[in-house]
Amino acid sequence: MKPTxxxxxxxxxxxxxxxxxxxxxxxxxxxxxxxxxxPSSWSILECLEHLNRYSRYYNPLxxxxxxxxxxALSDKEVGYSWMGRKSVDMMQPSNTKKHTTLKHMNPQGSxxxxxxxxxxxxxxxxxxxxxxxxxAADLNRKAVPVEFFKLLKLRLGEALEFVVVHQxxxxxxxxxxxxxxxxxLAC
Amino acid sequence: MPPxxxxxxxxxxxLTSLLGQVPYLPAADVADFAALWTKEVxxxxxxxxxxxxxxxxxxxxxxxxxxxxxYPTASEEICxxxxxxxxxxxxxxxxxAGLPSEYAIQALRQCALIAIxxxxxxxxxxxxxxxxxxxxxxxEKALVGRMEHEIDLLMPEPAHRLARxxxxxxxxxxxxxxxxxxxxxxxxxxxxxxxxx
Numbered sequence: 475m476k477p478t479x480x481x482x483x484x485x486x487x488x489x490x491x492x493x494x495x496x497x498x499x500x501x502x503x504x505x506x507x508x509x510x511x512x513p514s515s516w517s518i519l520e521c522l523e524h525l526n527r528y529s530r531y532y533n534p535l536x537x538x539x540x541x542x543x544x545x546a547l548s549d550k551e552v553g554y555s556w557m558g559r560k561s562v563d564m565m566q567p568s569n570t571k572k573h574t575t576l577k578h579m580n581p582q583g584s585x586x587x588x589x590x591x592x593x594x595x596x597x598x599x600x601x602x603x604x605x606x607x608x609x610a611a612d613l614n615r616k617a618v619p620v621e622f623f624k625l626l627k628l629r630l631g632e633a634l635e636f637v638v639v640h641q642x643x644x645x646x647x648x649x650x651x652x653x654x655x656x657x658x659l660a661c
Numbered sequence: 662m663p664p665x666x667x668x669x670x671x672x673x674x675x676l677t678s679l680l681g682q683v684p685y686l687p688a689a690d691v692a693d694f695a696a697l698w699t700k701e702v703x704x705x706x707x708x709x710x711x712x713x714x715x716x717x718x719x720x721x722x723x724x725x726x727x728x729x730x731x732y733p734t735a736s737e738e739i740c741x742x743x744x745x746x747x748x749x750x751x752x753x754x755x756x757x758a759g760l761p762s763e764y765a766i767q768a769l770r771q772c773a774l775i776a777i778x779x780x781x782x783x784x785x786x787x788x789x790x791x792x793x794x795x796x797x798x799x800x801e802k803a804l805v806g807r808m809e810h811e812i813d814l815l816m817p818e819p820a821h822r823l824a825r826x827x828x829x830x831x832x833x834x835x836x837x838x839x840x841x842x843x844x845x846x847x848x849x850x851x852x853x854x855x856x857x858x
Contacts, residue, residue, distance in 0.1 A: 505678040511746060513725075654832070657679045657722075659803045660730065660744040661753035 477613050480552045480631060484638045485605045491638075491645050492598045495522070498652055499591060506655050508586060516581070521648040522594045523581035525641050529597035531621050532637050536604045539630050544612035552613045557620065558632030565640040576622060601637065608634060668773045669701045672724035676775070679747060683795060690789045697785065698722060700776035704768035711752045711766040716759060718779040720751045726772025729841050730764050738765070740845040741810070743837050749799070750774075769838070810845075819848040823856050 475483075499507065499518055510517045516524065554562070563569065613631030620626045628636065677695045680686055700719060704710060704726065711717045713733055723744050730742040730752070741764065744750035752762035756779060786793045809829060816822045823846060826833065834842065843853040 503678050503681060505674055506682070509675065509678075650832075654747060655679060656682065657676070657747060657749055657799070659749045659799045660742050661751055661756070661803055 475552050476549055477552055477631070478609070480613065480635075481605055481608055484634055485602060487638050487642060488598055488601050488605065491641055492595060494645055494649065495591065495594060495598075498649060502652070502655070504588065506652075507588070507591075509651070509655060511651055511654055514582075516647065516651070517586070518648040518651050519586040519590045520581045520584075521644045521651070523584065523586055523590045524575065524579060525644050526590060526593050526597060527579050527581070528621070528637065528640060529594075529601070532618070532633065533597055533600050533604070535618050536630070536633060536637070537600070537607075539615070539617035539633075540604050540607040540611045542615075542617075543610045544615075547610075548612070550614060552631040553629065554632050555616070555629055557626055558628050558636065561620075561628070561636045562632060562639055565636060565643050567639075567643045567646045579621075605634065668703075668724050669699075669775055672701075672722065672773065672775045673698055675724065675747070676722050680795075686791050686795060690791055694785055694789070694792060697781045698775040698777045700778070702772075702774045702776065704728075704772040704774070706768055706770050708768045708772075709765060710750070710768065710772075710774070711755065711762050711764065713763065713765050714761050715755070716761050717752055717755045718759060719776040720749060720756060720779065720782055721774045721776045723748045723750060724773045724775065726774070727769045727836060728766055728772060729769055729837075730766050731844070732764055738844065739847075740841050743833065743841070743845075745836050753803075769841070814847055819846065819852050820856055822846045822848070823853070 499522070502518070507519045508517045510520070564571070564573065608630065611630060613634075614629050616627040617630045618628045618633035620628055673695045676698065677691055680691045680694070681688065702710065702721070710721065710728060721744075723746055725746050728744045728750060729740050730744070730750070731738045731740045733739075744766075750766065752764045752766055754760045754764075755762040786796055806829075809825070813822045813825050816825070826842075826846060837845075839853055840850045843850040846853065848856075
């Protein structure tokens with residue numbers, strides 16, 4: 475995909491995440507936001523807190539990477555490293571394979587409040603700014619160290635895509651939790 | 662891991678929050694209603710909430726756990742429904758008409774439930790038009806659900822029965838073990854496994 479189309483798609487997806495969080499999660503009361511569908515399943519806030527932890531790591535690095543403009547403007551296609559391709563594919567919401575979450579990224583058991591939602595929305599604002607600035611950057615430059623293996627660097631484009639797709643995955647998970655938050659009668 | 666012994670207050674709080682999402686239920690009515698759910702039940706896997714022959718005039722709210730509603734016969738236990746977290750459950754003919762239950766309601770996992778008696782429930786519906794409306798909508802949904810399941814069972818092809826359930830309740834496949842879903846769809850577990858591949 476060409477950089478402009480690539481970035482536009484990611485911006486649209488990010489704005490959609492904001493809309494979903496504001497329309498579907500913000501109106502819920504705290505009891506429902508913290509409701510876990512099963513002991514080992516995440517509540518809506520746990521899903522968002524998980525994403526917040528990733529954003530705390532990746533957003534500053536992405537901001538730093540886009541601050542360095544491309545050496546020369548090019549319309550070269552956005553390319554993927556093996557690691558980048560694998561990471562993005564793994565995170566697609568349509569990929570139903572479950573993964574164990576890294577311990578420090580797992581919010582299970584933490585006390586969560588509405589600030590998780592506000593932090594999530596703040597991270598999206600930052601991400602939208604980064605995506606804007608990325609238009610002037612080289613999306614193929616290896617610029618972003620992988621969170622769990624910092625010796626390995628992702629290309630800027632694939633890192634941005636990974637972050638957005640990972641967020642889509644867990645926001646959809648949170649939407650499924652929300653769908654179960656209603657009383658029904660079984661008889 | 663045993664459920665916390667003090668689940669009743671959180672269960673009432675959850676019920677309150679869930680009902681709070683219904684726009685026409687006044688908050689004061691919801692609070693009064695939730696306070697009436699004073700009976701608490703904890704079940705281990707295999708325990709009965711309602712045994713066949715028992716008259717049970719409580720309406721239960723499942724805080725957590727999974728139960729099956731089945732009709733016992735000499736040769737098999739035929740599943741007719743399931744209850745999981747956030748579900749209201751009862752043996753309807755017993756709850757509504759005071760008849761001894763022909764159905765059994767059994768815990769498939771550890772469960773924690775709170776309950777309201779029929780007399781308190783009816784009295785509340787009589788005094789709160791909003792709740793009477795809520796119950797009317799819930800009964801309508803339950804009746805539609807029952808009729809849809811009736812049609813499931815009129816389908817001669819097991820594959821069609823499965824397709825209907827998949828469309829109606831996709832989440833149920835992640836919650837209820839296969840053998841009970843097979844019973845619910847009136848097919849063998851082997852047939853269900855074969856169809857799901």
